[in-house]
Amino acid sequence: MKLLFVADPLGTFKTYKDSTFAMMREAARRGHELLACEPQQLVWQRGGRVTARGALQIALTGEADDWYTVTATGDVALADVDAVLMRKDPPFDSEFFYATHLLSQAEREGARVFNKASALREHPEKLAIMEFPEFISPTVVTRDPAEIRAFHAEHRDIILKPLDGMGGMGIFRVKDDGLNLGSIVETLNQGGTQTVMVQRFIPAIADGDKRILIIGGKPVPHCLARIPQGGEVRGNLAAGGKGVARPLTPRDREIAEHLGPILAARGLLLVGLDVIGENVTEINVTSPTCFQEITDQSGFDVAKMFVDALEAAQA
Known part of the structure; x- marks a missing residue:
């Protein structure tokens, strides 16, 4: 297969952990052809097709630093490759949103895009949990500071987060x-112009914020x-959290097996659930990570499962 990765600049990859x-x-091990571009290279013009x-x-070199060589460059219509993998990291900002519309146009022209462009738009990573209230903790989404204060008065220990944050950015307890509730609300809410998610604090965060990967509707058996380290409330690796691979618990598997087929049917080949204790806190669809950490510690080859699913989706 010919695979086009739409991603961040290749020179920024940290290959020891990059999914x-x-x-x-x-994919290269199996003989598939690799192409790469950045979202800003996507172009559409009337009478033509979406092109990178x-x-x-x-080609991959096998080296840690100079890990790839460029064997050719050129314009590539997305409909002419076997699969387009949208792997641009968050944030899900306006430019990411516009890129998904270009990808949707490419799909209309015959391209196969993973994750499906419309599904990326319809599953904002924090708000997507609203569809599955049976699996989440008490939560409110609001612009109204009074609603936030009322939620705190009821639950007493809360987490506040912006809807467009990533890597634990902007999270407060x-x-x-x-x-400092008033000051935090002012910072996140920006005078009523920014929507905030507020959730009851889950003490099980001390045991880890679990990333559960779902590939082709099926859970990876380890999360x-x-x-969190050093008094932090955030477990995100970007915020200094320590990653420990573990087998899924029965509750983890129950959640993943319920959500997995639903999300896969919408064109989400790869999903990363964030689970604290027994509660889903986010549904990550833009560029889920943790492949290498899980593989290195558990021995389960996550990338193999992913490429298997990708090949099956093309069959």
Whole structure:
């Protein structure tokens, strides 16, 4: 197969942990052809097709640093490759949104895009949990500071987060004393112009914020528990959390097996659930990670499962 990865600049990849690199490595091992571009290289013009201008055809070197060589460059119509993998990292900003519309046009022209462009738009990573209230903790989504104060008065220990954050960015905890609640709301809410998600604090975060990967509707049998360090409330690896691979618990599997087929049917080949204790906190669809950490610690080859699913989707 000829695979086009729409991603961040290849030079920014940290190959020792990058999940997109793990996908590329497994695909190359099977003899698939690798191409790469960045979202800003996607172009559409009337009378033509969505094209990746100056896409790179690459070969992997096996080295840690200079890990790829460019074997050719050129314009590539997305409909002319076997699969387009949208792997641009968050944030899901306006430019990401516009890129999904270009990808939808490419789909109308015959391209196969994973994850499906419309599904990326329809599953914002924090708000997607609203569809599955039976699996989440008490939560409110609002612009109204009074609603936030009322939620704190009821639950006493809460987490506040912006809807467009990533890697634990902008997450605050307010305990029973309400210290700094007003200031935090002002910071996140921006005078009523920004919507905020507020959730009851889940003490099980001390045991880790679990990343559960679902591929082709089926859960990877191990998750990565991201454990907060040094007094942090955030377990995100980007915020200094320690990643520990663990087998799924019965509750983890129950959640994943319920959500997996539903999300796969919508064109989401790869999903990353964030689960604290027994509660889903986010449904990550833009560029789920943790392939290499799970594989290195558990021995289960996540990239192999992914490329198997990708090949099956093309059959």
